[in-house]
Amino acid sequence: MLTQDGRRKGSQLHNHHHGAHQHHESPAEAERSTRALRTALALTLAVLVAELVGGWISNSLALLADAGHVLTDSAALALSLFVVWFSRQPVTAEKTYGYLRWEIIAALLNGTTLLGISVWIVIEAVARFRAPEAVGGTLMLVVAAAGLVSNAIAALLLHPVNKNSLNVRGAYLHVLSDLLASVGTIVAAIVIALTGWLYADPLASLLTTALIVRGAWQLVRDSVDVLLESTPSHIALGEVRAALQGIPGVESVHDLHVWTVTSGVVALSAHAIVREAELQQGVLERACDLMQGMGIHHITIQIERREMAEREPHLHP
Numbered sequence: 001m002l003t004q005d006g007r008r009k010g011s012q013l014h015n016h017h018h019g020a021h022q023h024h025e026s027p028a029e030a031e032r033s034t035r036a037l038r039t040a041l042a043l044t045l046a047v048l049v050a051e052l053v054g055g056w057i058s059n060s061l062a063l064l065a066d067a068g069h070v071l072t073d074s075a076a077l078a079l080s081l082f083v084v085w086f087s088r089q090p091v092t093a094e095k096t097y098g099y100l101r102w103e104i105i106a107a108l109l110n111g112t113t114l115l116g117i118s119v120w121i122v123i124e125a126v127a128r129f130r131a132p133e134a135v136g137g138t139l140m141l142v143v144a145a146a147g148l149v150s151n152a153i154a155a156l157l158l159h160p161v162n163k164n165s166l167n168v169r170g171a172y173l174h175v176l177s178d179l180l181a182s183v184g185t186i187v188a189a190i191v192i193a194l195t196g197w198l199y200a201d202p203l204a205s206l207l208t209t210a211l212i213v214r215g216a217w218q219l220v221r222d223s224v225d226v227l228l229e230s231t232p233s234h235i236a237l238g239e240v241r242a243a244l245q246g247i248p249g250v251e252s253v254h255d256l257h258v259w260t261v262t263s264g265v266v267a268l269s270a271h272a273i274v275r276e277a278e279l280q281q282g283v284l285e286r287a288c289d290l291m292q293g294m295g296i297h298h299i300t301i302q303i304e305r306r307e308m309a310e311r312e313p314h315l316h317p
Helices: 027-058 061-086 102-130 137-161 166-195 200-227 237-245 277-293
Strands: 252-262 265-273 298-304
Touching (some): 027 061, 027 137, 027 166, 061 102, 061 137, 061 166, 137 166, 166 200, 200 252, 237 252, 237 265, 237 277, 277 298
Parallel strands (some): 265 298
């Protein structure tokens, strides 16, 4: 192994960018996320109580459907808060990445829950189309308007902090789904109050659900991609390989992998053949510089002076 001063130690060469184990959020960003999630949870619980009571009294499927969303939102926000805290726990000898992947698991659970509740809403909406039920439009409007205000505040709080974390993005999508549902419910309540057209209630539920499913499906896909250690969508593996093979002294690169550990933490491992020993340290340093420029900050490169097909048959098909 090459030490920092370039001296040889052992038969294999590796380089680890040591900052990669740091979490992608700074302490200040993490605190902002925590405050936003706490406030959003409090607002969401208030909306949940109002919509459950209002939906039951007014017999509004749109309100009850929204309450179903809010119920999952409350659980999602609580889970997100827990994960924000839990993922900051220190690494151990058994868990060398700490608990960063809990963020991805929480995002997957949130996205899956949104898809599940959407299926339930569609089933209930179809039943209402077949047999419309009387709806208290005025109460429905008042409760939906209160929900709109609360959800808008929660969404505004979470919007600035949802970009760098799938976990917080999952919570944000839950709140955003309720915001959209509140808008749909308000429109339906106005239509019912003015025209008496009861189909507006299940129709609003379906339109809102259609908007929600798109974001939820993307969240699930992103989470599954991370858990499967897929190459991040913003990184072209061919370009990474070309950049490494373009370094002077590198004859070839094989067993190249790029994956996401958690939001904002991208890792790379590769084997490279560099026959000239005096070039090896320079190759490592140049490779680190190039990969960091591509947004990859945890880098492990094994440098080999000759082919090792007999010892790595699975890497040399």
